[in-house]
């Protein structure tokens with residue numbers, strides 16, 4: 001598990017000809033332990049930019065980010081993207097092992113265990129082209145967990161899947177996460193999945209401010225059919241609709257001189 005501390009973080013993109021656009025504005029939050037945090041907010045509010053900054057792909061303009069493992073050393077990060085990014089010429093198991101530092105028996109056994117958790121152990125010798133989109137994403141999720149990261153970053157991993165497949169994967173993700181000790185930061189535009197999966201939902205508003213930091217205190221595992229889950233989903237959705245209306249009234253990411 002990890003301790004992630006984001007302090008007064010701002011991000012401004014340079015648009016050239018002396019124009020810039022502020023995407024994140026003085027954001028602070030901390031995530032630690034076995035916590036599942038979702039970042040939600042209207043399109044363009046900076047969710048992916050924030051995730052990219054945490055991962056180190058994107059630089060921030062000001063503020064601080066610190067990330068350590070909860071044991072005190074450097075934290076190991078894992079990633080799940082919208083598209084599972086499997087190498088088509090490698091079998092499922094070889095894709096699982098490709099990202100591992102060592103190829104020891106223990107590592108192979110761990111990869112098999114995670115493949116089993118997503119129900120794909122029997123497909124270990126298949127190539128990605130022989131799997132459905134949902135199965136490929138299950139491999140992507142198993143692969144990310146099998147690296148045993150302290151912090152797992154997930155960027156809309158179910159957005160390319162149909163509703164029924166996505167629901168099945170959300171259920172599997174909850175089961176795997178419950179069995180592993182991972183800190184997760186999950187970006188989504190889907191409030192329904194955020195409520196089902198998260199301990200906390202950080203709502204970003206246009207202009208890159210934190211609008212709300214909502215604690216979700218519902219028993220797990222959560223299913224879409226649970227009444228308490230559905231009620232909270234409707235409540236958070238209504239709050240986000242208010243925010244979207246505000247976003248429509250105020251254009252997103254206005255360039256600043």
Ligand SMILES: Nc1ncnc2c1ncn2[C@@H]1O[C@H](COP(=O)(O)OP(=O)(O)OP(=O)(O)O)[C@@H](O)[C@H]1O
Nearest residue numbers: 013014023042043044045046047048049050189253
């Ligand atoms: N390299 C860049 N240069 C300039 N502007 C950028 C760059 N990358 C992103 N942006 C802008 O930053 C804003 C936030 O983008 P980002 O992808 O983080 O939003 P998002 O909340 O993840 O959106 P969505 O939900 O639609 O994926 C957008 O207005 C986008 O145009």
